[in-house]
Amino acid sequence: MKRRLAIWRAQARNTLAIQLQYRISLVIWMIGLVLSPLVYLVVWTTVAHAKGGDVGTYSAHDFAAYFILLMIVDHITFTWVIFNADFRIRQGALSPLLLRPVHPINADIVENVSFKLLMLMVILPAAVVMSIAFGPRLHPDPWAVIAFFPALLLAAVLRFTVEWTVSLISFWISRMAALDQMYYVLVLFLSGQVAPISLFPAPVQLAANVLPFRWMVAFPVELLLGRVSPHDATIGFAVLLAWLAVGLAALRLTWRLGLKQYSAVGA
Amino acid sequence: MTYVRLLWAFFRVSSMREIQYRTSFIMQALQSLIGLGTGLAGLGVVFAHTSNLGGWRPTQLLAILGVYFLVGGVINLVVRPSMQRFMEDVRLGTLDFVLTKPRDSQFLISVREVQIWKMVDVLMGTVVLALAVTGLSHSVGFVQATGFAAALLAGAIIVYSFFMILATLCFWVVRADNILVIFLAVYDAGRWPVTIYPGALRYTLTFLVPVAFAVTVPAEGITGRLSGGTLLEAGVLALVLLVGSRWFWTFGLSRYTGASA
Numbered sequence: 001m002k003r004r005l006a007i008w009r010a011q012a013r014n015t016l017a018i019q020l021q022y023r024i025s026l027v028i029w030m031i032g033l034v035l036s037p038l039v040y041l042v043v044w045t046t047v048a049h050a051k052g053g054d055v056g057t058y059s060a061h062d063f064a065a066y067f068i069l070l071m072i073v074d075h076i077t078f079t080w081v082i083f084n085a086d087f088r089i090r091q092g093a094l095s096p097l098l099l100r101p102v103h104p105i106n107a108d109i110v111e112n113v114s115f116k117l118l119m120l121m122v123i124l125p126a127a128v129v130m131s132i133a134f135g136p137r138l139h140p141d142p143w144a145v146i147a148f149f150p151a152l153l154l155a156a157v158l159r160f161t162v163e164w165t166v167s168l169i170s171f172w173i174s175r176m177a178a179l180d181q182m183y184y185v186l187v188l189f190l191s192g193q194v195a196p197i198s199l200f201p202a203p204v205q206l207a208a209n210v211l212p213f214r215w216m217v218a219f220p221v222e223l224l225l226g227r228v229s230p231h232d233a234t235i236g237f238a239v240l241l242a243w244l245a246v247g248l249a250a251l252r253l254t255w256r257l258g259l260k261q262y263s264a265v266g267a
Numbered sequence: 268m269t270y271v272r273l274l275w276a277f278f279r280v281s282s283m284r285e286i287q288y289r290t291s292f293i294m295q296a297l298q299s300l301i302g303l304g305t306g307l308a309g310l311g312v313v314f315a316h317t318s319n320l321g322g323w324r325p326t327q328l329l330a331i332l333g334v335y336f337l338v339g340g341v342i343n344l345v346v347r348p349s350m351q352r353f354m355e356d357v358r359l360g361t362l363d364f365v366l367t368k369p370r371d372s373q374f375l376i377s378v379r380e381v382q383i384w385k386m387v388d389v390l391m392g393t394v395v396l397a398l399a400v401t402g403l404s405h406s407v408g409f410v411q412a413t414g415f416a417a418a419l420l421a422g423a424i425i426v427y428s429f430f431m432i433l434a435t436l437c438f439w440v441v442r443a444d445n446i447l448v449i450f451l452a453v454y455d456a457g458r459w460p461v462t463i464y465p466g467a468l469r470y471t472l473t474f475l476v477p478v479a480f481a482v483t484v485p486a487e488g489i490t491g492r493l494s495g496g497t498l499l500e501a502g503v504l505a506l507v508l509l510v511g512s513r514w515f516w517t518f519g520l521s522r523y524t525g526a527s528a
Binding site: 027028031032035036038039042043044046047050051055056133175177178181182185188189194197199200203 | 290294297298301302304305308309312313315316317319320321445448449453455456459463464468502518
């Protein structure tokens with residue numbers, strides 16, 4: 001364990017040094033992360049005003065709270081492993097990672113966490129500015145605030161697991177662009193990034209409940225908004241854990257099968 | 268005339284190179300369709316709850332989506348790939364091969380690279396736009412059509428000049444390729460009319476990153492809500508940016524030392 005921590009620390013130092021080199025990329029990431037929730041916040045606020053107050057159970061102030069929290073939760077849970085995947089495998093960039101004495105997933109985990117912490121310093125001020133501009137309103141019970149943190153942690157772990165597994169498909173498909181995009185669209189709609197899930201028609205809501213995407217992003221957000229009853233929260237955690245178990249099993253299996261397929265230079 | 272022939276030659280060479288990779292076409296078509304589906308679904312969710320978004324009706328927003336794909340397609344077809352290649356050339360020192368050619372260097376670097384499969388986006392945008400036009404409650408007469416064409420032309424010039432200015436920056440900042448990505452990230456906000464955005468954001472999307480002139484203003488033209496003042500503004504801005512980008516290019520080029528100099 002001590003050795004593992006030392007490895008993680010070294011990797012984190014390395015990642016931060018690399019990231020700080022490309023400060024403009026950080027700005028671009030920030031624009032991307034802030035812009036999408038901001039756009040949908042504006043759209044839904046406009047709809048709320050046009051309807052004279054509420055859309056479904058959301059007022060303009062509820063939308064503000066929803067999308068600002070969504071921005072933070074999305075930032076904490078998102079990964080870029082799928083976008084790097086086909087490059088990594090097609091170009092053989094995975095080969096040197098395989099030579100290391102630890103599983104390549106270690107490097108990705110640390111890279112992900114350290115980048116998140118770094119970017120949080122930009123996201124939180126953005127959230128403050130948006131809060132001043134849009135006046136969010138949230139009224140969670142104390143238990144929901146406490147439940148939010150494990151929900152957020154599990155959501156991040158689930159999203160990382162699922163996306164790492166999806167990225168492994170590039171062992172079999174060398175051009176991932178279309179697949180990436182399909183996955184991205186599913187996340188966009190079913191994790192609640194376009195609109196709160198309750199504003200979608202019933203079949204979409206059902207799909208969102210059954211598939212893992214809602215539990216990666218929308219669930220912690222709704223929890224902190226105070227919109228989840230204790231009963232539903234329990235079910236939510238159960239679904240989350242179930243998907244996490246499935247995801248971890250799939251990850252192990254895909255990794256083992258994929259590695260046998262791998263035929264890049266140096267493999 | 269020479270320039271038209273050159274344009275055609277670049278287009279042909281790029282096409283010949285790309286036609287080798289036919290699977291890319293299917294991939295691109297698939298991606299474009301997913302993009303279209305996403306856009307339509309987004310509109311669907313919003314208009315399930317209202318029939319009017321900040322004064323825009325569903326078919327009018329469909330027109331915006333059409334223009335969004337059309338202009339985005341043109342950017343990705345020729346502007347972005349050419350600019351990217353130019354920036355790469357500055358970094359690697361291969362720009363000298365362009366500068367030694369006996370034709371205008373700005374023209375050459377602007378049209379050198381064509382990704383023909385992005386034509387799918389242009390086509391799709393046109394179809395969406397045409398569908399939206401047939402669904403509009405008023406008929407599109409000569410005035411609207413001319414207004415749309417003029418606004419679209421102005422928008423295209425503005426976007427091109429904007430890209431050109433950003434790309435020219437790489438004479439000073441060698442790794443500026445990320446700057447182009449900023450535009451594309453912000454362009455996404457253009458699928459909604461910029462009139463719905465609050466003050467500072469609308470200002471940014473109009474003047475700092477001219478998404479408004481690229482998408483919203485032409486769509487205003489076709490939906491018959493374009494005022495003469497806005498069109499004039501677009502025309503003036505297009506002219507100023509075009510002249511400005513040309514000046515900036517000449518200025519940057521005079522500072523450029525090249526790889527072999």
